[in-house]
Amino acid sequence: MSKDTLIVVGSVAFDSIETPRGNADEALGGSGTYFSYAASYFTRPRLVGVVGEDFPDEHRQLFAKRQIDTTGLTSEKGGKTFRWRGRYHSDMNNRDTLEVHLNVFGTFNPVLPPAFCDSTHVFLANGSPLIQAKVLDQIKKPQMVMADTMDLWISTMHNELLALLPRLDGLLLNESEALMLTKDHNLIRAGMAIRKLGPKFVIIKKGEHGSMLFTQDGVFLLPGYPTEEVIDPTGAGDSFAGGLMGQLCSDDSPPPGRLRRAMAYGTVVASFTVEGFGLDRLKKIERADIDKRLEHYKSMLDF
Numbered sequence: 001m002s003k004d005t006l007i008v009v010g011s012v013a014f015d016s017i018e019t020p021r022g023n024a025d026e027a028l029g030g031s032g033t034y035f036s037y038a039a040s041y042f043t044r045p046r047l048v049g050v051v052g053e054d055f056p057d058e059h060r061q062l063f064a065k066r067q068i069d070t071t072g073l074t075s076e077k078g079g080k081t082f083r084w085r086g087r088y089h090s091d092m093n094n095r096d097t098l099e100v101h102l103n104v105f106g107t108f109n110p111v112l113p114p115a116f117c118d119s120t121h122v123f124l125a126n127g128s129p130l131i132q133a134k135v136l137d138q139i140k141k142p143q144m145v146m147a148d149t150m151d152l153w154i155s156t157m158h159n160e161l162l163a164l165l166p167r168l169d170g171l172l173l174n175e176s177e178a179l180m181l182t183k184d185h186n187l188i189r190a191g192m193a194i195r196k197l198g199p200k201f202v203i204i205k206k207g208e209h210g211s212m213l214f215t216q217d218g219v220f221l222l223p224g225y226p227t228e229e230v231i232d233p234t235g236a237g238d239s240f241a242g243g244l245m246g247q248l249c250s251d252d253s254p255p256p257g258r259l260r261r262a263m264a265y266g267t268v269v270a271s272f273t274v275e276g277f278g279l280d281r282l283k284k285i286e287r288a289d290i291d292k293r294l295e296h297y298k299s300m301l302d303f
C-alpha cells in the first residue's frame with residue numbers, strides 16, 4: 001500500500017434538501033464530509049473541519065467506521081454546526097440555495113494537528129481562498145495539491161483566488177464557474193486559459209455530462225456514468241473529487257494515465273452518491289461495488 005497520505009479541509013454540515021424525488025432534513029453533508037467519505041474507499045483520509053456542540057456522536061462514529069481520521073475535526077463549545085438548505089429544479093442539474101447558516105464555519109480558522117502537516121496529498125475543498133492558502137502554508141512538503149472553488153469566491157475574492165492558483169497542481173470547478181472566471185463563453189478556451197493562471201491542470205465538472213481535464217498534453221473528456229435513478233445530486237462534485245484524490249493517493253502505478261484513471265474512479269463514486277439522499281447510498285456500498293461499476297463504465301467507453 002502507498003505511504004502517501006490525503007488531507008481534506010472543508011465544511012461539515014447539516015443539509016436540508018428538496019429534490020423532485022423527495023426531501024431530507026438535516027442530513028450529514030458538507031464538502032469535507034462527502035470528500036472524505038468517498039476517499040475512504042481508497043485510503044484513510046484526514047478530515048479537518050469544525051462542528052458545533054449539536055453534532056451527534058453517531059456522525060463521528062460513521063467517520064470512524066470508514067477509518068476517516070477526525071483528529072482535526074474540532075468541536076466549538078456553545079456553537080452550532082454549519083447548515084445549508086437547497087432545492088433542485090425538475091431536471092436536477094440546477095439548484096437554488098435557500099438558506100446558509102455558516103455558524104461555527106463562519107469563523108473557521110484551520111490549525112492542522114501537527115501530525116497532519118506531513119500529508120502528501122491535499123484537497124482544499126470549497127472555501128475562502130485566504131483560508132485555503134493558510135491551510136497550504138501549514139503543509140511541509142505537499143506532492144499533489146488540488147482545490148475547489150465557487151462563484152462566490154470568484155466574485156468576492158478574485159485577487160486572493162488568483163494568488164492561490166500558481167500554488168496548485170489542480171483546480172476543480174464547474175462549468176459556469178470556469179466561464180465566469182475567464183469571462184469567456186467557450187469551455188475549451190476557458191479550461192486552457194485557467195491553466196495559464198497557474199494550476200498545472202484544470203478539471204471542469206459538467207454535472208451529469210461528465211468532466212473535462214486540461215493538461216499540457218491537451219484535453220481529455222469523460223462522460224458521466226449513466227445513472228437511471230438520480231435521487232439527490234448533493235455532494236456529487238465533492239465525492240467525485242474524493243474518489244479521484246483517494247485513487248491518486250493509493251495508486252502506485254507509473255504516471256501515464258494516472259489522472260485519467262483517477263477521474264474515472266471519481267465519476268463512478270459520484271454516480272453512487274446521487275442514488276440516495278445525503279450519504280445514504282454510499283453507506284451501503286463496498287469497494288468491490290465501485291470496482292464492478294468501473295468495469296461496466298470502461299466497457300461503455302470502449303469502441
Ligand code: AMP
Pocket residue numbers: 011013014015029030031084100126127233234235236237238239
Ligand atoms: P456539491 O453538491 O458537491 O457542490 O456540494 C454540496 C455540499 O456543499 C453540501 O453538502 C453543502 O453543505 C456544502 N456547501 C454549501 N455551501 C457551502 C459553502 N458556502 N461553503 C462550504 N460548503 C458549502
